[in-house]
Amino acid sequence: MKKFNFKVLLALATVLLISMLVAGCGGNSAKEQPASQSEGEKLKVGFVYIGPVDDGGWTTAHEQARQYLEKELPYVDASDYVENVPENPNDAERVITQLVEQGNKIIFTTSFGYMDPTIKVAQKYPDVKFLHCSGVKTAENVGTYFGRMYQARYLSGLVAGKATKTNIIGYVAAYPIPEVIRGINAFTLGVRKVNPEAKVKVVWINTWVDAAQAKDAAVALLDAGADVIAQHHDAPGPQQAAEAAGKFGVGYNSDMSKIAPKAVLTSPVWNWGPYYVETVKAIKEGTWDSTPKYGSFTYWGGLKEGVVGLAPFGPMVSEETKQLVEQEKQRIISGEWDVFTGPIKDQKGEIKVPDGQKLSDQELIEMMWFVEGVEGTIPQN
Amino acid sequence: MNQEILVAILATAVTAGTPILYAALGEILAERAGVLNLGVEGMMLAGAVSGFIFATKTSSPWTGLLIAMLAGGLLAAIHAFLTVTLKANQVVSGLALTMFGTGLSGYIGKSYVGMPLPVPFHKVSVPVLSDIPFIGPVLFNHDPMVYLSYILVPVLWFFIFRTRSGLHLRAVGENPAAADSMGINVFLTRYIYVIIGGMLAGMGGAYLSLHYVPSWMENITAGRGWIAVALVIFATWNPVNALWGSYFFGGIDALGFRLQTMNVTISPHFLKMLPYLFTVVVLVLVTKRNMLNRIGSPRALGLPYDREER
Numbered sequence: 042m043k044k045f046n047f048k049v050l051l052a053l054a055t056v057l058l059i060s061m062l063v064a065g066c067g068g069n070s071a072k073e074q075p076a077s078q079s080e081g082e083k084l085k086v087g088f089v090y091i092g093p094v095d096d097g098g099w100t101t102a103h104e105q106a107r108q109y110l111e112k113e114l115p116y117v118d119a120s121d122y123v124e125n126v127p128e129n130p131n132d133a134e135r136v137i138t139q140l141v142e143q144g145n146k147i148i149f150t151t152s153f154g155y156m157d158p159t160i161k162v163a164q165k166y167p168d169v170k171f172l173h174c175s176g177v178k179t180a181e182n183v184g185t186y187f188g189r190m191y192q193a194r195y196l197s198g199l200v201a202g203k204a205t206k207t208n209i210i211g212y213v214a215a216y217p218i219p220e221v222i223r224g225i226n227a228f229t230l231g232v233r234k235v236n237p238e239a240k241v242k243v244v245w246i247n248t249w250v251d252a253a254q255a256k257d258a259a260v261a262l263l264d265a266g267a268d269v270i271a272q273h274h275d276a277p278g279p280q281q282a283a284e285a286a287g288k289f290g291v292g293y294n295s296d297m298s299k300i301a302p303k304a305v306l307t308s309p310v311w312n313w314g315p316y317y318v319e320t321v322k323a324i325k326e327g328t329w330d331s332t333p334k335y336g337s338f339t340y341w342g343g344l345k346e347g348v349v350g351l352a353p354f355g356p357m358v359s360e361e362t363k364q365l366v367e368q369e370k371q372r373i374i375s376g377e378w379d380v381f382t383g384p385i386k387d388q389k390g391e392i393k394v395p396d397g398q399k400l401s402d403q404e405l406i407e408m409m410w411f412v413e414g415v416e417g418t419i420p421q422n
Numbered sequence: 423m424n425q426e427i428l429v430a431i432l433a434t435a436v437t438a439g440t441p442i443l444y445a446a447l448g449e450i451l452a453e454r455a456g457v458l459n460l461g462v463e464g465m466m467l468a469g470a471v472s473g474f475i476f477a478t479k480t481s482s483p484w485t486g487l488l489i490a491m492l493a494g495g496l497l498a499a500i501h502a503f504l505t506v507t508l509k510a511n512q513v514v515s516g517l518a519l520t521m522f523g524t525g526l527s528g529y530i531g532k533s534y535v536g537m538p539l540p541v542p543f544h545k546v547s548v549p550v551l552s553d554i555p556f557i558g559p560v561l562f563n564h565d566p567m568v569y570l571s572y573i574l575v576p577v578l579w580f581f582i583f584r585t586r587s588g589l590h591l592r593a594v595g596e597n598p599a600a601a602d603s604m605g606i607n608v609f610l611t612r613y614i615y616v617i618i619g620g621m622l623a624g625m626g627g628a629y630l631s632l633h634y635v636p637s638w639m640e641n642i643t644a645g646r647g648w649i650a651v652a653l654v655i656f657a658t659w660n661p662v663n664a665l666w667g668s669y670f671f672g673g674i675d676a677l678g679f680r681l682q683t684m685n686v687t688i689s690p691h692f693l694k695m696l697p698y699l700f701t702v703v704v705l706v707l708v709t710k711r712n713m714l715n716r717i718g719s720p721r722a723l724g725l726p727y728d729r730e731e732r
Contacts, residue, residue, distance in 0.1 A: 093528065093640060097536030125528075211683075244682045247690040251644035252635045253441075257434055258679045264430050265683035276639055277536065300538045300637060418687050 083118035086110065086321060087145035089136055090124045091152035098275045098294035100124070102311035103151045103174075109314030110321060117321060121145055128154025130161075137162045141169050147324055149317070150174065159183060170324050175220070177337040177406075184331040186316060189343030190220075191227035191405070192373050193309035195380040196344075196351055196366050197291045198231020200306045201269045203362045204289045205232075208239040211262025213272040213279040215249050217419050219408045221273045226412045227380045228271055228291075233414045235365070242267060243417030252276035263288060269306070280305055289357070296352035308352040315347050316340065336402035345374045381405060386413040425556070431680055432560040435673025437634060440568050441466070441626040441643070443668035445650035447571075447578060448622030450659050452498075454582060455615035456595035456722040459501050460516025462623050463647025464523020465494040469624025471527040474631040474638040475534060483543045483632045487567070487625060490632075494624020495617045497523055502616040506609055509726035520647070528640045535639050543567055543633040565633045567625070571665075578661040591615060595720030598727040608727050626650070652701040659720065671697045 088107050092100035104122070111119045121143055126136045133155045140148050141162065149172045150159045156176040163171045163183045171183045179185055201210050210232055214221050229241045242265060244258045256278035259270045263286045270283040271291040277300045283290035284304035292298070292308030320340070323329035335341035342348035354363060372378045383394035388411045394400055400408075409419060445462050452459045459465075469490035477486025501519050504510040543565040552562040561572075582588040590611060593601035598608045626646070631638050649671055657663035678693045 093532065093535070095532055095535050096640070242683055244679050245690060246679070247694070248644065250639070250641060252637070252639055252642060253438070253630055253644070254675055256635060257438060257676055260434065261430075261676070261679035261683050264427070264680075277637070278635060281635065281637070300536060416685065417682065418685070420687060420689060 082116075084116055084147070084321070084325060085121065085143070085145040086117055086119040087140035087143070087148045088119065088122035089126050089133070089140070089148065089150045089152075089155060090122060091126065091128065091154070092275075093124050094122075096275065097277075099311070100151070101295055103149070103313055106313035106317050110317040113314075113318045114321060116325075126155075128152060130158050133158035134162055137171075138165075141166050146170065147172070147321060170329070172320060172339075179331045179333050179337075179339060181331060184320075184329070184339035185333065185337065186320070186340040186342075187338050188311060188313075188316075188348035189341060190309060190311070190349050191223045191380055192343045193349040193351055194224045195227040195231040195373075196370055197271065197307055197309050198228040198233075199235050199366055199369060200231075200354070200358060200362055201228070201271060201289070201291050202232035202234065202236035202239055203359070203365075204306055204357075205236065205239055205269045207266050207268045208236065209266045210239060210241045210269045210271060211259060211265070211267030211279075212241050212243045212417075213255050213258045213262070213270065213274050214243050214245050215274050216247060217245055219406060222411065222419065223405055223408045224273050225415060226408065229412050229414045230380055230385070231369075234369075240414055240416050241271075243411075243415060245417075245420065246274065249275050252278035255279050256282045259283060260286075270304075277301060292352070298352065298355055302355070305355055306358055307354050310350055310352045312347055312350055316342055336406040338402070338406075341402060343373070344370055345376070387411065388413060388415060427680060429556060429559050431673060431676050432669075433563065434676035435669045436561065436564060436568060437672070438676055439668035439670070439672030440571055441629040441634065442646050442650050442653060442671060443571055443575075443664060444626030444629060445623045445647055446653040446657065446664045446668055447574060447661055448494075448619035448626070449650055449654045450582075450619075450657070450661060450664060451578070451591070451615045451622070452619035453654060453723055454591050454595045454659055454720055455612045456598060456720055456725065456727070457502070457505055457612050457616050458512045458516060458724045459498065459519070459616060459619060460513060460651060461497060461501055461519025461523060461620075462650050463643055463645070464520035464527075465497045465620045465623035466523075466627030466630075466643045466647045466650075467527035467641070468497050468523045468627065469494040470627030470631040470642050471531040471534070471638055473624070473628035474539065474636075475531070477539060477541070477632055478534065478537065481540045483539075483541055486632050487628050490624040490628035491621040492624070494627070495621040498617045498620020498623070499613075501620070502613045505726060506612045506616070509728060512724050512726075524641065531638050531640065537637060539632065539636045542636040567629050567633060575661045575665045582661065592720070595722055598722050598725075602727075602729065612727075623647070623650075649697050652698055655719075656697075656701045656704045658704070670700075 090100045094100055094104040107119050121140055123136050147170045151174045153175045156178055159171050159173045160178050163180055167182055173185050175187045176185045212225055232239050242262055246254050246258045255274045255276055259279035259282035269289045270279045272279040272293050277297045280290040280292050280297045280301035284301035289306050290304040292305050295310055297308045298305040331339050333339055381400040383398045384396040385394040387393040445466055449462055472493040473486035473490030476489040477483045501515055504515040505512045545565050548562040552558040590606045594608050594611045602608050630642050653667045656667045674693050674696050
């Protein structure tokens with residue numbers, strides 16, 4: 042047995058090496074091109090991604106914004122981005138540090154789990170600015186940013202409320218966290234604005250990525266009488282289930298009509314481009330600061346800033362509905378009204394937000410209750 | 423709970439269990455030959471992505487399925503080479519295979535993420551049988567791959583326990599030295615069943631990308647390969663038990679979702695834990711029973727065979 046040890050090690054090393062090479066090719070495609078000396082004057086901006094740039098959802102949205110940034114600001118070199126970075130402290134810290142060492146002066150870390158690693162690296166490099174997406178911790182040189190996706194979800198709720206005939210709308214939800222709950226509530230408020238009889242049934246699936254399970258959850262909702270399926274999940278599985286059943290759906294993250302053209306009414310989508318341009322400009326001009334002005338976020342843009350929006354409507358959406366959506370959109374953009382303006386009742390029918398009052402940003406960020414019209418429970422841990 | 427909902431839950435259990443079933447059947451063959459292959463997840467992913475790519479290019483899910491089997495078998499062949507010929511540690515090699523398969527599938531599937539499949543496996547009701555009340559809609563209103571698994575399970579059971587080749591297979595897994603002295607080619611046998619096991623894992627992966635979802639995204643298996651590995655122990659290396667086990671494991675989530683639509687909440691963490699919990703319980707039971715009457719784990723499982731050490 043002993044004499045084989047060397048051979049075995051060699052063979053294993055080969056397999057590991059190949060797999061690392063392959064993973065590496067897939068992961069860091071853009072990193073291998075160092076900025077040439079002639080571009081030394083450019084402002085380098087780096088990006089840390091949780092998924093692959095073509096995940097068709099969350100990371101794709103950030104990647105499109107990165108390309109937009111490079112196009113809009115000629116003095117920016119945003120060629121350093123790293124895909125598939127795990128959220129554990131070791132990997133995240135290593136990647137962020139590496140980006141700093143490569144000369145990036147501004148670094149966007151685009152997933153919640155990079156929060157502590159970002160803060161930690163930022164302490165070591167006070168002259169580099171860090172922007173962390175969706176987090177709650179800021180520092181002198183660390184700002185947080187997020188989008189008011191709930192506004193777009195409210196608009197998509199209007200469309201779903203008009204489309205339902207059974208008055209049951211299914212909602213496939215990833216995890217019971219405030220971001221998801223806020224979205225369900227806003228969506229339900231939209232649905233019930235146009236259709237006070239309708240209910241939104243929620244099924245938690247406790248995964249962001251398992252498309253097959255998301256689809257099963259959607260099928261369970263369809264069997265329970267739902268005829269529109271909305272989702273807060275990264276994969277289009279629920280939309281495919283709606284399409285297969287001949288029902289409608291509301292996608293998420295990116296325009297999901299490509300995969301389920303007969304079902305998808307619209308999809309609430311992210312559009313980070315304008316924010317990235319604005320922030321990089323502000324940092325260059327020295328007008329940027331990291332104070333959390335919106336609850337725990339340095340920046341929390343919505344429909345008005347164009348950070349969130351709706352993907353193009355499917356052909357089944359009527360002109361009347363489109364007009365209504367446009368009207369409500371303008372009402373939110375003008376600032377005269379926002380989604381969580383009272384009166385809003387909770388599931389028990391008790392007034393939670395009195396008439397004329399508005400939930401504060403911090404209350405929205407910590408939201409852990411359902412509005413009236415949601416059928417489902419928030420699991421207590 | 424009315425009958426309609428029960429039928430829906432059971433039918434979903436069959437669909438959800440099928441990818442796990444294929445992978446578990448493959449792993450049963452490999453482990454019966456004495457080779458533990460923890461690369462199931464990687465082989466499933468390789469099958470899922472290559473099956474999807476070829477099914478897209480040829481507009482035929484059957485071509486996709488064939489390619490998925492080849493891909494799974496190819497990865498398994500690496501494992502066989504490392505563990506049978508080079509006598510490497512089976513656990514390490516299997517884990518490496520999972521990492522390799524995960525990375526490789528993500529890499530070659532990049533431009534196919536989120537694309538619809540032109541022709542997936544469609545549901546085909548079996549004439550006559552699907553009209554049987556209750557049983558019909560639960561078992562006989564599925565796609566061809568489910569029916570294929572119905573045939574595969576008894577065939578594999580018969581093969582393993584009632585044929586001469588099956589006896590050889592078990593002999594190699596139980597006592598390779600004795601099998602060798604009987605004139606059975608231990609190395610060849612192990613190669614064959616590890617590779618067939620990989621092909622079945624590839625089919626399990628392809629079931630996800632060609633029928634269940636059907637589309638490709640990174641890590642589409644989401645841990646089903648590991649459930650399959652646990653299921654093999656749960657099923658005590660018996661294909662028929664694997665059938666029940668996979669439907670049971672597959673049905674747990676389906677049941678959880680249905681209960682939620684009826685406003686009954688069971689902690690999803692608890693449900694996700696169940697397959698592994700049951701595996702531990704079965705492992706305890708089997709081990710106890712083993713003291714009296716050995717049924718279960720192939721005795722030479724995980725051990726490389728070296729003729730010089732006989």
